[in-house]
């Protein structure tokens with residue numbers, strides 16, 4: 001069988017590799033020629049993909065990538081794994097999903113299975129994708145099959161990957177569910193959990209990510225309150241974790257980054273309005289999470305004030321730009337927001353992040369500096385914003401005058417200077 005994956009990003013490429021390893025012939029589709037060329041040269045750009053495996057699969061001819069969507073007419077199955085971002089009005093932007101469904105419709109072949117994997121609001125598969133495909137005159141469930149099956153990749157997770165993470169599948173008809181579930185059972189090692197409709201599968205994914213968002217917001221609110229009360233939130237969480245049942249530790253941080261957790265709940269908020277429901281908890285959690293960059297900057301101000309130093313003119317060294325540890329992605333990273341807020345206040349902000357040696361944001365180029373003795377000693381304060389494993393925290397503890405640790409990364413390290421924590 002020939003399988004297609006539309007969208008060769010952090011979801012699509014690992015899925016394409018898994019399907020090819022399972023013995024399928026895979027065609028990857030992407031609008032970015034650069035990505036298509038890299039895949040065809042066996043060059044990997046996604047952390048969770050093993051480059052040697054990709055090279056081997058390309059050499060065997062098991063995988064190829066193309067920007068020519070007409071090759072969809074060779075497929076038995078196609079998975080749509082394109083981004084579902086928010087637009088500038090915080091509204092769902094399904095333009096990539098619609099465009100991909102449009103291409104599939106253009107080359108729709110009877111008998112094909114179409115699976116939407118992108119995280120989206122409940123109703124998308126039946127209300128958006130199905131009509132586009134049925135505009136061809138072919139009937140869903142009869143002439144072709146359509147299902148929703150959410151991706152569950154956790155970038156940088158060494159334990160769980162596309163292959164061994166349980167998969168949820170919901171088809172438009174019982175037949176669609178069966179066809180899709182059978183495919184995943186052949187491709188993945190993990191269990192496949194069938195649900196009665198695409199909407200159930202869409203909702204369970206959004207629920208998973210909203211669950212994380214809300215709980216992180218609670219941890220952040222507790223951190224703000226503990227700071228006012230002079231209580232160490234990290235000690236509180238470690239103590240709460242001793243409860244062997246019914247408690248799940250989440251940690252405060254400089255804010256919520258990434259392209260899923262901060263974004264997905266707003267898809268639900270938007271759809272809920274159609275049903276006259278106001279998702280208050282999601283909105284309050286969003287306000288709390290979005291307030292963390294300001295909270296971090298406020299704390300930096302207080303700490304420098306202790307040294308009789310204004311933020312204005314101070315050199316502030318941020319450790320880590322990525323939105324979470326051990327990855328190289330800075331999209332939606334709260335650290336960028338912190339940088340902006342500090343620069344507005346006249347600070348001289350420098351950063352170190354080996355995974356992100358340089359980046360451009362709002363037309364301005366930023367270059368990282370190395371975590372050297374000289375750079376640390378030049379800074380008026382060193383802020384741990386991303387707890388990358390490869391930062392030398394002992395060295396930092398022995399060198400920095402003042403450390404503000406927003407990730408509890410320093411933990412048991414001896415510090416010669418003053419150590420503050422979120």
Ligand code: SAJ
Nearest residue numbers: 152153154155216250251252253256257258260261323324
């Ligand atoms: N964060 C905290 N405190 C925590 C946990 C996370 O502040 O206790 C922050 C992180 O620093 C990061 C953001 O939240 O900025 C999101 O982190 P994340 O751990 O949820 O990781 P993502 O967004 O890369 O991937 C998540 C997946 N992660 C986990 O379940 C651990 C999973 O929810 C989804 O498969 C994935 O989003 C997705 O694609 O939906």
